[in-house]
Amino acid sequence: MCGMPRRLKHEGPVIEAKPLYAQIRSLMLHRIGDGTWKPGMLLPSELQLAEELAVSQGTVRKALDELAAQNIVVRRQGRGTFVTTHDAERALHHFFHLVGDDGTRRLPESQVISFARGVAQAGEVARLELAAGSGVLRIRRLRFLGGKPAISETIAVPIAMIPELDGPVDTAPPEELRDLYQASSNTLYDLYHSRFGIVIVKAVERLRAVAATGEEARLLKVALETPLLEIDRVAIDVRGRPIEWRLSRALTLEHHYLAEIE
């Protein structure tokens, strides 16, 4: 029955030369990215999707299974398939790896120190793959674990990724956005998803041991030169674009970074 490079009928741009289930997966990612399917939403059932796309249920299933494996979608027997919510719980387990030495995982509180636009510096250009002279949003904050200052953090996001952030780089960003960032504190990825349609699916972290600088020592209330764990993270969305660069320096006296490799 099948010809050679099969092709879906319902797409705008023609996708070819990859398996049907992969094409369907791409189509679903588009629907999530463009807001047709929003976070938390119930998707049509496998049978409905199969009929709409004119493929078998098994093919739809394979596409959904892959999305589920990537945590983009959650499947619940008897209920249906849902778009993942980057809620606090998930953000905590998936993207926040500092845990207490006793194994407890606590949500850190955050205090925003500064929030401003600026022209991308060399490090930002490199890690966010920007053109020279691009604008970025920069957030500086101090985070607390168990009430004690534990992490000094700088975040950079390309202005181009956030339409609401357009404007001269030497003026203050909208107050509303600052409030959003302050409020979402620990679940920025959920904010990106629900507000900007950006789905973070991956992060690359580079870790090293460094000595606390004067400012860090002051913020974290420790001696100068105290060893800190530096976490240099770039978050990447479903289309492979770097969305956020985050440089954290953490005290690891009562906490450690947990990595599970499998």
Place this chain on the structure above:
Amino acid sequence: MCGMPRRLKHEGPVIEAKPLYAQIRSLMLHRIGDGTWKPGMLLPSELQLAEELAVSQGTVRKALDELAAQNIVVRRQGRGTFVTTHDAERALHHFFHLVGDDGTRRLPESQVISFARGVAQAGEVARLELAAGSGVLRIRRLRFLGGKPAISETIAVPIAMIPELDGPVDTAPPEELRDLYQASSNTLYDLYHSRFGIVIVKAVERLRAVAATGEEARLLKVALETPLLEIDRVAIDVRGRPIEWRLSRALTLEHHYLAEIE
């Protein structure tokens, strides 16, 4: 046709109450663990396995796909399915996360400092889930990256895991084993697999920043109190048993620890 809790016919111990493909997966893991299927070996084809186990090809496929996703098995279209070899390449990419700041990944050289049996200390008892008084093999070594000393490392393995290591804990272990450890340097997990039938599939790493002690400073040729990245790793085999505890302290001046989260 199907009854309720389906059951395979060919097993020794009865496995029940889980899906057929999961039972088949377990059976395959047994065959790999007990040496019936050795590293690098070509497995029977899906159709042969399906016939032998009296299930459909699709069910065998699902079991094999899961093993492939776990890197326990490698599938090659047109050739067949093979038991994974923990070769240097794989060990490097999967379990060794220290990379050069320029992105290069180099295989470290190792120099064994000491190699002896002993009674498990508190930390070893806890991390390796041992009974008090159990014996462990302890290896102390210094590792070099780009010719320069970079990592100070202590490894502990329960004697019970290695039959060839049985004997009084206050005597020296067999020379042959020491030679093996020295030679395999970076691919201990391959040694565990091919020699002892232990398949490492997972590792849990805890990272923190610490200050170099006197001995470490001497070995690594840096100043006292230099910040070091401490990596506390427990390797776990396919049956969930902790096999090895490794405590490393690394210089991160020209290298960093790379973690990819997805």
Place this chain on the structure above:
DNA sequence: AAGTGGTCTAGACCACCAA
């Protein structure tokens, strides 16, 4: 009871590889 995802089967054709 109706609808969902989860498991399992049987069979087709394809792309790839080795002899």
Place this chain on the structure above:
DNA sequence: TGGTGGTCTAGACCACTTG
């Protein structure tokens, strides 16, 4: 050319959730 895994289909029954 024959055998392998990779894709796709069609249809069955199961377990779970909701009304």
